[in-house]
Amino acid sequence: MADRPTQPVIVLVRPQLGENIGKAARAMLNFGLTEMRLVAPRDGWPNPSAGPAAAGADEVLERATAYEALSDAVSDCAHVYATTVRKRGVTKPVVTPQEAALEIHAASGGSAIVFGPERSGLETDEVALARAILTIPVNPDFASLNLAQAVILCAYEWSKMAGMEVPTAEELLPPAPQEELEGLVSHFEALLEPRNYFWPESRAAASRRTLRNMLTKPGWNSLEVRTLRGILSTLGKKKPGKRD
Amino acid sequence: MADRPTQPVIVLVRPQLGENIGKAARAMLNFGLTEMRLVAPRDGWPNPSAGPAAAGADEVLERATAYEALSDAVSDCAHVYATTVRKRGVTKPVVTPQEAALEIHAASGGSAIVFGPERSGLETDEVALARAILTIPVNPDFASLNLAQAVILCAYEWSKMAGMEVPTAEELLPPAPQEELEGLVSHFEALLEPRNYFWPESRAAASRRTLRNMLTKPGWNSLEVRTLRGILSTLGKKKPGKRD
Numbered sequence: 001m002a003d004r005p006t007q008p009v010i011v012l013v014r015p016q017l018g019e020n021i022g023k024a025a026r027a028m029l030n031f032g033l034t035e036m037r038l039v040a041p042r043d044g045w046p047n048p049s050a051g052p053a054a055a056g057a058d059e060v061l062e063r064a065t066a067y068e069a070l071s072d073a074v075s076d077c078a079h080v081y082a083t084t085v086r087k088r089g090v091t092k093p094v095v096t097p098q099e100a101a102l103e104i105h106a107a108s109g110g111s112a113i114v115f116g117p118e119r120s121g122l123e124t125d126e127v128a129l130a131r132a133i134l135t136i137p138v139n140p141d142f143a144s145l146n147l148a149q150a151v152i153l154c155a156y157e158w159s160k161m162a163g164m165e166v167p168t169a170e171e172l173l174p175p176a177p178q179e180e181l182e183g184l185v186s187h188f189e190a191l192l193e194p195r196n197y198f199w200p201e202s203r204a205a206a207s208r209r210t211l212r213n214m215l216t217k218p219g220w221n222s223l224e225v226r227t228l229r230g231i232l233s234t235l236g237k238k239k240p241g242k243r244d
Numbered sequence: 245m246a247d248r249p250t251q252p253v254i255v256l257v258r259p260q261l262g263e264n265i266g267k268a269a270r271a272m273l274n275f276g277l278t279e280m281r282l283v284a285p286r287d288g289w290p291n292p293s294a295g296p297a298a299a300g301a302d303e304v305l306e307r308a309t310a311y312e313a314l315s316d317a318v319s320d321c322a323h324v325y326a327t328t329v330r331k332r333g334v335t336k337p338v339v340t341p342q343e344a345a346l347e348i349h350a351a352s353g354g355s356a357i358v359f360g361p362e363r364s365g366l367e368t369d370e371v372a373l374a375r376a377i378l379t380i381p382v383n384p385d386f387a388s389l390n391l392a393q394a395v396i397l398c399a400y401e402w403s404k405m406a407g408m409e410v411p412t413a414e415e416l417l418p419p420a421p422q423e424e425l426e427g428l429v430s431h432f433e434a435l436l437e438p439r440n441y442f443w444p445e446s447r448a449a450a451s452r453r454t455l456r457n458m459l460t461k462p463g464w465n466s467l468e469v470r471t472l473r474g475i476l477s478t479l480g481k482k483k484p485g486k487r488d
Binding site: 026029032055098137138139142143144145149152159160195197210214217219221223224227232236237 | 393436454462
């Protein structure tokens, strides 16, 4: 945590299945969260079903600790968010995962995001412990988010602001310089001209403009321009095996 | 779709477990997406394991249709996003789920987000079909996102913007649908094949992929595709005025 002071603790209250604890751990680590706390897990802790479901997120499970009550689990946290999907008769600020992530990054003092048991959700007394309610803006006609999914959406929003390394798919080559594009345009024109493509003369200017617009639109890089010129050269030649 | 023109189609390519199809359907409906397409699901379609895992998202499964090939599944889509987590040797724009959601909302023409099989992900040839790569910025040290989680993050980002007014970028013609691009690719290939462009055989697959990548990159509209096909027809003919 030392290097990531803004990382929120993920608190699972009375989770029922070890498998769901494992899946939540996996979802956390997918977005760089490593600090899990459990409140009165139904089947005790550690739970042998958690490991396989974590699919390799063992470091999260190994560091996870169990508490008897939510108040103990969040005693060192200055900012506690209680997640609910339903409306609650509680007068507290309601934030989205994105807003919570913003606040957590800006906060001094530790933060915790608290998730209730699989089916029932948090008790009213537990929600009362929190400073704010975190509600994921889910489809009101189909709001059955499972635990790991609720966790991953919160972790994802946090990581979006954490400046995590984005796996840039590839160092994209820059678009080819204009002179290479000119070469490509000329190559096209040189092939099309003797084939009467620009005929009649009254249409020639418009046709040339259309061609140029099409060829500048792609933003092809030098390699791609060279490939296309190779194709043009091929098309300009006669088919092999035919004598003429 | 009529009332939700910006809703992307979710395409699952060669999904292995019916359970995962069901979970993906649930994740979709959680954020209001209802349009699922399947490409060559391993155990056929419909799959009795999907229903229980969908946890009530039956309407998504009932409307889901199966296709033999990805190109068929996205033939009516102007904007195809291929999701990958790994680096790929493909030169295409790379977008985040958030950026994709913005584009999808602003787009004219249908969109599709394509997900690969559970373990292996999409094949290079399938990625080549797409206009852009969608990469979820996951923890690089623990990138094992499961299918439903990848789906839910994309659906979530889409739904975040679904209520928002998006300024339509410009009255531009939309990119041509995938089937018109296929026609263009085939036209190129038909001309190049007899001219031995794809020779030697060991280079053929790579050359075809490069060609396809080049031709999907521009985002040409139907008019432009038609113009280029006219050019190809012209180049395919013999030069006039020369008897042979």
